[in-house]
Amino acid sequence: MYPAEFDYVRATSAQEAVDLLAQHDDAVLLAGGHSLVPMLKLRLAHPATLIDIGRIGEIRGICEKEGALRIGALTTHDEIDRSSLVREKCAFLAEAAGKIGDPQVRNKGTIGGNIAHADPASDLPAVLVAAGATVHLLGPNGPRSVAAADFFTGLLTTAKAPGEIITEVEVPVLDAGSAYLKVEHPASGYAVCGAAAVVKMENGACTAASLCFNGVTAVVLDACPDGCSLVGTTADDAAIGAAVDAVKIADPMGDIHASGEYRVVLAHAYGKRALKAARDRA
Ligand SMILES: Cc1cc2nc3c(=O)[nH]c(=O)nc-3n(C[C@H](O)[C@H](O)[C@H](O)COP(=O)(O)OP(=O)(O)OC[C@H]3O[C@@H](n4cnc5c(N)ncnc54)[C@H](O)[C@@H]3O)c2cc1C
Numbered sequence: 001m002y003p004a005e006f007d008y009v010r011a012t013s014a015q016e017a018v019d020l021l022a023q024h025d026d027a028v029l030l031a032g033g034h035s036l037v038p039m040l041k042l043r044l045a046h047p048a049t050l051i052d053i054g055r056i057g058e059i060r061g062i063c064e065k066e067g068a069l070r071i072g073a074l075t076t077h078d079e080i081d082r083s084s085l086v087r088e089k090c091a092f093l094a095e096a097a098g099k100i101g102d103p104q105v106r107n108k109g110t111i112g113g114n115i116a117h118a119d120p121a122s123d124l125p126a127v128l129v130a131a132g133a134t135v136h137l138l139g140p141n142g143p144r145s146v147a148a149a150d151f152f153t154g155l156l157t158t159a160k161a162p163g164e165i166i167t168e169v170e171v172p173v174l175d176a177g178s179a180y181l182k183v184e185h186p187a188s189g190y191a192v193c194g195a196a197a198v199v200k201m202e203n204g205a206c207t208a209a210s211l212c213f214n215g216v217t218a219v220v221l222d223a224c225p226d227g228c229s230l231v232g233t234t235a236d237d238a239a240i241g242a243a244v245d246a247v248k249i250a251d252p253m254g255d256i257h258a259s260g261e262y263r264v265v266l267a268h269a270y271g272k273r274a275l276k277a278a279r280d281r282a
Helices: 014-023 036-041 077-082 084-089 091-097 103-108 111-117 124-131 237-245 260-281
Strands: 007-010 027-030 049-052 062-065 068-072 134-139 142-147 152-154 165-172 177-184 191-202 205-214
Touching (some): 014 027, 014 134, 014 165, 062 084, 068 084, 077 084, 084 091, 091 124, 091 177, 111 124, 111 165, 124 165, 124 177, 124 191, 124 205, 191 260, 205 260, 237 260
Parallel strands (some): 027 049
Antiparallel strands (some): 062 068, 068 165, 134 142, 134 165, 177 191
């Protein structure tokens, strides 16, 4: 399939991308192209203009600042997977990035594109919500920040306004164990069910925990938005089993790959495994 015709412009800075978005009606940003180009070819998207942000250096790269990792929106999945900083300070983010698609996808796909596209089967959204990350945006009214927990609002839908660009993702340095496990579709690698878990242990007791799923519902599912019942326990296998069994999952997605009922079964099984792995790494 060939895409419909479009105009092409290239931005050299994040501000220029915002200015170009304001100047062009019906324009979309092009980063790694690994979600957008398939949509263009299938004619599920037919924008009048593509604004290529792929070469903007100022929003690419990883550093640590004031207790958080700052990951530029154009940082690729492969760069996150291979980053010793990410592996050391937020292990399950590197683990999830390393499980995305295949090497070609990881070499071109970016964290900004991944979360802007907000595919329910994408790996990074659940990890970012479980980690308590923040998404930084730049728009016509300047910069603003949105908690990852508030960023993903629905199927392929986010809190990003049309004229905005994601510039950076800020991920707190974890002082806890973390794990990301998934059942992947054998052809694409997309998650049929992904489980992202964080467990903090102090003096033999769990003092903080989070568990999020992707691939199960239309938007990232935070299994314990008001605090995990593991807190205050020793986080032994029985406590983890009880905490995950209590998670109610409404409106699971069903499709040709897996029924909604099967996804709920997977979520309970992989939620337990992810929490146990995070506890063992804490
Ligand atoms: C075969 C295949 C397998 C895949 N498997 C997986 C998988 O297992 N797990 C997974 O998570 N993903 C998977 N993906 C998707 C992959 O991670 C994509 O790279 C990613 O979802 C989009 O990132 P991108 O940089 O390619 O964005 P693009 O395709 O360039 O853009 C996607 C969307 O995001 C917008 N956008 C991009 N960057 C920004 C920005 N900085 N600010 C605002 N909007 C922006 C674009 O306008 C567009 O609407 C797969 C893709 C393919 C083709």
